[in-house]
Amino acid sequence: METAPGSxxxxxxxxxxxxxxxxxxxxxxxxxxxxxxxxxxxLIGWVGLNPDLPLPESAxxxxxxxxxxxxxxxxxPSDAPPGIYHVMSPGEADLGLDEIWPxxxxxxxxxxxxxxxxxxxxxxxxxxxxxxxxxAWIARLGLVGAAHQVLTNSQQTAEDAMEHLRVPEERIxxxxxxxxxxxxSLVRTPEQADALLxxxxxxxxxxxxxxxxxxxxxxNLEGTIRAYAELPAAMRDPHQLVIVCKLAYHRRLSLRAFAxxxxxxxxxxxxxxxxxxxxxxxxYRACELFVFPSLYEGAGLPILEAMSCGAPVAAxxxxxxxxxxxxxxxxxxxxxxxxxxxxxxxxxxxxxMLKALRASSREQAALxxxxxxxxxxxxxxxxxxxxxxxxxxxxxL
Numbered sequence: 001m002e003t004a005p006g007s008x009x010x011x012x013x014x015x016x017x018x019x020x021x022x023x024x025x026x027x028x029x030x031x032x033x034x035x036x037x038x039x040x041x042x043l044i045g046w047v048g049l050n051p052d053l054p055l056p057e058s059a060x061x062x063x064x065x066x067x068x069x070x071x072x073x074x075x076x077p078s079d080a081p082p083g084i085y086h087v088m089s090p091g092e093a094d095l096g097l098d099e100i101w102p103x104x105x106x107x108x109x110x111x112x113x114x115x116x117x118x119x120x121x122x123x124x125x126x127x128x129x130x131x132x133x134x135x136a137w138i139a140r141l142g143l144v145g146a147a148h149q150v151l152t153n154s155q156q157t158a159e160d161a162m163e164h165l166r167v168p169e170e171r172i173x174x175x176x177x178x179x180x181x182x183x184x185s186l187v188r189t190p191e192q193a194d195a196l197l198x199x200x201x202x203x204x205x206x207x208x209x210x211x212x213x214x215x216x217x218x219x220n221l222e223g224t225i226r227a228y229a230e231l232p233a234a235m236r237d238p239h240q241l242v243i244v245c246k247l248a249y250h251r252r253l254s255l256r257a258f259a260x261x262x263x264x265x266x267x268x269x270x271x272x273x274x275x276x277x278x279x280x281x282x283x284y285r286a287c288e289l290f291v292f293p294s295l296y297e298g299a300g301l302p303i304l305e306a307m308s309c310g311a312p313v314a315a316x317x318x319x320x321x322x323x324x325x326x327x328x329x330x331x332x333x334x335x336x337x338x339x340x341x342x343x344x345x346x347x348x349x350x351x352x353m354l355k356a357l358r359a360s361s362r363e364q365a366a367l368x369x370x371x372x373x374x375x376x377x378x379x380x381x382x383x384x385x386x387x388x389x390x391x392x393x394x395x396x397l
Contacts, residue, residue, distance in 0.1 A: 001382060001385040001386060002382060002385075003040075003043050003083070003084065003378065003381045003382055003385065004043075004083055005042045005043060006042065006043070006044075006045035007043065007045060007082055007083030007084055008043050008044050008045060008046075008082060008083065008084045008086060008381065009045060009046045009048060009069075009076070009077070009082035009084070009085050009086065009105070009108070010033055010036070010044060010046065010047045010048060010086050010088060011048045011071060011085070011086060011087045011088055011089075011100070012029055012030075012033050012047050012048060012049060012059075012062070012088050012089075013048060013049055013050050013053075013071060013089065013092060013095070014026055014028075014029040014088055014089025014092055015029050015030050015033070015049070015055070015056065015059045015062075016049065016050050016053040016054070016055065016056070017089070017092060018053075023301075024301060025089050025091070025115055026056075026089075027058075027301060028113075028115065028153065028177065028299075028301065029088045029089050029113075030056075030058055030059050031178060031180055031370045031373075032088060032113070032178075032370065032373055032374065032377065033047060033059075033062065033088065034061060034370065035178070035370035035371055035373055035374035035377075036374045036377060036378075037061075037062075037065055037067070038371070038374070039371060039374040039375065039378070040374070040378055041065070043378065043381070044065075044067055045067065045077075045082060046067055046068075046069040046077065046082065047062050047065065047067045047068050047069065048069055048070075048071030048076075049062070049068055049069070049070065049071060050070075050071065050072075051070035051071075051072070051075075058277075071102075072099065072102075073096075073098045073099045073102045073103070074102070074104070076102060076104035076105060077104070081104060081105060081107045081108045082105065082108045083108060083109065083385075084108060084109050084111055084381050084384060084385075085101075085105040085108040085109070085110055085111070086111040086112070086113070086381075087100060087101070087110070087111070087112040087113070087143075088112075088113050089113065089115070090112050090113070090114070090140065090143055090144075091115065091140070097140060097143065100140070100143065101143055101146070107389065109148040109149075109384045109385060109387070109389065110143075110146055110147045110148055110384075111147060111148060111149045111150075111151060111380060111381060111384050112143065112144065112147050112150060112151065113151045113152075113153070113175075114144060114150050114151065114152050114153075114157055114161055114298075115153055115157070115298050115299070116153075116157055116160070116296075116297070116298025116299070117141070117157065117160045117161065117164055117165070117298070118218060118296055118297075118298065120141065120164055121160065121164065121296065122217065122218060122295075122296060125217040125218070126216075126217075141165060144161065144165050144167060145165065145167070147167075147171065147384075148171065148384040148385075148387045149171055149172070149173055149380045149381070149383050149384035149387075150167055150171055150172045150173070151172075151173050151174075151175045151376075151377060151380045152172060152173070152174050152175065152298075153175065153176060153177045153298055153299040153320075154174065154176065154177065154298060154299045154320035154323050155174050155320070155323060156297075156298065156319050156320035156323065157174075157298045157299070157320065158172045158174050160298075170383075171387070173376060173377075173379060173380035173383055174376070175373050175376035175377050175380060176299075176368065176372065176373055176376065177299040177300075177301060177304060177324070177368060177373065178304070178368050178369050178370035178371075178372065178373045179301070179304035179305055179307070179308045179365055179368050179369075179370075180308075180370055181308065183277065183281060183305055183308055183309075184281065184285075184305075184308040184309045184310075184365075186277060186278045186281040186282075187278060187281040187282045187285050187309070189285070190285055190286055192282070192285070193281075193282040193283075193285035193286035194206070194286055196278070196279065196282040197279070197282050197283070197286060200275075200279050200282070201270075201272060201275070201279060201283075203270050204240070204242055204270060204272075204283070204286075205240045206286070207238050207239050207240070207288045208239060208240040208241070208242045208270075208286075208287055208288060209228070209239050209240070209241050209242065209287065209288060209289050209290075209291055209344065210242050210244070210283055210284065210287035210289070210290045210291065210306075210311070211224050211241065211242070211243045211244065211245070211291055211292075211293070212244045212245070212280070212283075212290075212292075212302045212305075212306075213243075213244075213245055213292075213294065213302070214245055214246070215245060215246075215247065215251060217295070218294055218295045218296045218297075219245075219294055219295075220293045220294055220295050220316075220334050221243070221245065221255070222255075222258065223293055223295075223334060223335070223337050223340065224241075224243075224291065224293045224340070225241070225255065225258060225259050225262065225264070225269070226262065226337035227293070227337040227338070227340035227341040227344065228241045228264060228268075228269075228341070228344075229259070229262035229263055229264050229337075230337060230338055230341035231341055231344060231345060232345075233265075235345065235348065236264065236265065236268045237265075237268065239288060239289075239348060240267070240268050240269070240270060241264075241268060241269050241270070242270045242272060242283065242287070243255075243269070243270065243271050243272065244272050244273075244274075244275055244280065244283060245271070245272075245273070245274075246273060246274040247271060247273055252271055252273075255271060256269070256271070280305075281305075281309055284305060284306045284308075284309035284310075284311045285309040285310065285311070287306075287311050288312075288348065288354075289311075289312050289313075289314055289344065289347055289348065289354070290302075290303075290306040290311040290312065290313045290314070291314050291315075291340070291344065292306075292313060292314070292315040292316065292321065293315070293316055293332070293334045293340055294315075294316055294319075294321070294334060295316070295318070295334050295335065296318065296319045297316075297319050297320050297321055298319075298320055299320050299323075299324070300315070300320060300321050300324055303315060303321065303324045303325070304324060304364075304365060304368055306361070307324075307361035307362070307364050307365040307368075308361075308365040310358055310361055310362055311358070311361060312330070312347065312354050312357030312358045312361060313325065313330065313357060313361060314330040314331070314332065314343050314344060314347055314357075315330070315331060315332075316331065316332065316333075316334035317331030317332060317333065318333075318334060324364065324368070325360075325364065326360050326363060326364040327356065327357060327360035329353065329356070329357070330343055330346075330347050330353070330357055331343065
């Protein structure tokens with residue numbers, strides 16, 4: 001069954017998420033919405049946004065679409081419910097269930113994008129880090145059971161949904177993840193990257209290793225620093241570790257002390273904090289090796305961003321990350337700092353391997369387009385229409 005023109009409501013409020021600061025899920029929602037409006041604008045009737053929050057610069061194109069609509073628990077279409085109500089970011093912590101799945105949408109077919117089940121799979125750590133928000137997030141997963149179609153950003157997330165939430169395979173469409181050339185075009189060459197970094201981040205030294213992530217447990221920041229400490233001093237000196245991560249002042253101090261205790265020389269560890277997209281693209285473009293040591297990912301957008309800028313990538317060989325890599329030559333066990341260090345040593349010592357990883361990055365980035373994600377999203381809408389309007393039974397968690 002084909003999706004009717006103008007019948008899709010996109011709940012795109014994840015774009016306005018303050019916590020994601022335009023990265024991660026917020027970037028995914030932005031690019032998925034952009035790609036849908038470019039591929040099939042006739043299908044999208046509304047793009048729901050929070051009227052009380054600003055729209056980031058990266059999403060200003062939505063205003064020009066003429067489809068933006070204010071969305072709250074009570075504010076929806078003025079005439080009839082949409083045929084398909086698509087929740088693009090169901091994990092927004094500041095929205096209650098009635099706001100995410102408003103009463104006015106419950107006679108529509110429900111489609112949602114599932115980005116990961118990490119707070120459920122790693123519940124012990126997230127209960128400690130998130131407190132009551134972890135419990136609220138996990139309880140909200142009952143919405144997945146009501147969906148006529150669950151769109152997942154990787155095969156791994158699809159398998160997690162089937163295993164942990166018992167979602168039938170026929171109710172899942174794997175749409176994958178994408179990367180836009182808009183990001184890589186911010187800095188087009190290594191020479192441009194070097195020039196930009198000399199001005200914006202003058203403490204960055206050529207030949208650096210790059211980490212981009214966060215402070216939560218699964219991002220494995222301490223494991224990365226431990227692995228770097230296991231590299232020979234003769235390898236650390238020409239290969240500074242640059243960590244791009246939003247850090248509170250006290251966290252920055254504790255990480256520096258942690259690194260010093262491990263014997264890492266102060267100039268060899270650079271904590272940049274959060275950086276704008278252009279500087280981030282320059283770091284990807286200029287790094288000797290991008291290291292992504294996450295313990296678990298639903299997808300891993302930084303890998304795709306690094307690849308789009310031609311960076312060679314060494315990454316964890318678990319969860320969704322092998323799906324993105326293409327070439328599995330530079331993978332490691334993220335729970336073992338010694339294995340991370342082993343992989344980094346082998347790659348840095350082999351110029352041919354670095355060259356091959358750069359070529360693989362370009363090839364994989366060319367395949368992972370947002371247009372492909374949008375096409376699969378439309379296929380998901382069509383699959384949702386094959387199911388009756390009654391919502392599925394909520395699973396017991």
